Amino acid sequence: MRILLVEDDESLGEGIRTALRRAAYSVDWLRDGASALAAIGAGDLDLVVLDLGLPRLDGVEVIRQARRSGASVPILVLSARERPSERTLGLDAGADDYLGKPFDTHELLARIRALLRRAGGRAAPLLALGALELDPATLEVRWRGRPVDLSRREFALLRVLLEQRGRPIGRESLQQRLYGWDEDVASNAVDVHVHALRKKLDPALIRTLRGIGYALDEPTARGEAQAQVQP
Numbered sequence: 239m240r241i242l243l244v245e246d247d248e249s250l251g252e253g254i255r256t257a258l259r260r261a262a263y264s265v266d267w268l269r270d271g272a273s274a275l276a277a278i279g280a281g282d283l284d285l286v287v288l289d290l291g292l293p294r295l296d297g298v299e300v301i302r303q304a305r306r307s308g309a310s311v312p313i314l315v316l317s318a319r320e321r322p323s324e325r326t327l328g329l330d331a332g333a334d335d336y337l338g339k340p341f342d343t344h345e346l347l348a349r350i351r352a353l354l355r356r357a358g359g360r361a362a363p364l365l366a367l368g369a370l371e372l373d374p375a376t377l378e379v380r381w382r383g384r385p386v387d388l389s390r391r392e393f394a395l396l397r398v399l400l401e402q403r404g405r406p407i408g409r410e411s412l413q414q415r416l417y418g419w420d421e422d423v424a425s426n427a428v429d430v431h432v433h434a435l436r437k438k439l440d441p442a443l444i445r446t447l448r449g450i451g452y453a454l455d456e457p458t459a460r461g462e463a464q465a466q467v468q469p
């Protein structure tokens with residue numbers, strides 16, 4: 239899952255970026271409103287965490303213009319507690335949720351999970367497919383009842399595949415959801431992680447669709463796999 243963080247306060251931004259990365263999200267961090275609007279317009283984002291007081295273009299204006307141009311990405315606003323009218327403006331401009339500063343990082347992460355659930359059309363907090371279970375809150379993965387130890391990228395890759403509910407997803411799209419703009423990525427990075435997941439879980443779990451990409455498949459119940467994804 240790829241998150242755009244827009245925050246001009248360096249130390250706050252650094253703290254949020256670290257927390258998001260620990261939660262296995264890929265993070266792109268921008269510090270002004272105009273760049274944020276351009277990035278939202280370019281697409282391929284799963285969520286935006288947006289400060290309102292920003293240089294070059296005010297946060298509320300970023301939301302307004304992004305929504306006017308048709309961007310549907312979930313936007314979580316960070317706003318100063320002493321300005322409740324800003325939150326109202328932000329929500330009415332098209333933001334999906336807000337958090338008053340100062341905030342607890344755990345609450346920020348929980349709100350992000352809730353927004354991603356809604357965006358994915360899910361209500362259940364766990365992502366599951368047959369004997370595979372992933373908990374986005376605890377970062378735990380269980381396969382056939384036993385816990386599996388995954389790296390941060392492997393976890394992120396599995397989360398994206400599970401969010402896709404068995405639909406195929408292209409290699410490039412997967413790569414964009416795993417790595418930020420400023421990260422050096424080997425051209426076969428996604429394949430390496432897919433290989434690791436197959437080894438740790440089940441060789442038949444991830445299907446390769448030649449020329450398309452990858453899809454998750456429950457190996458013991460092909461055909462029924464998609465129906466078993468929790469809503």
Ligand code: CA
Pocket residue numbers: 245246247289290291292
């Ligand atoms: Ca600010």
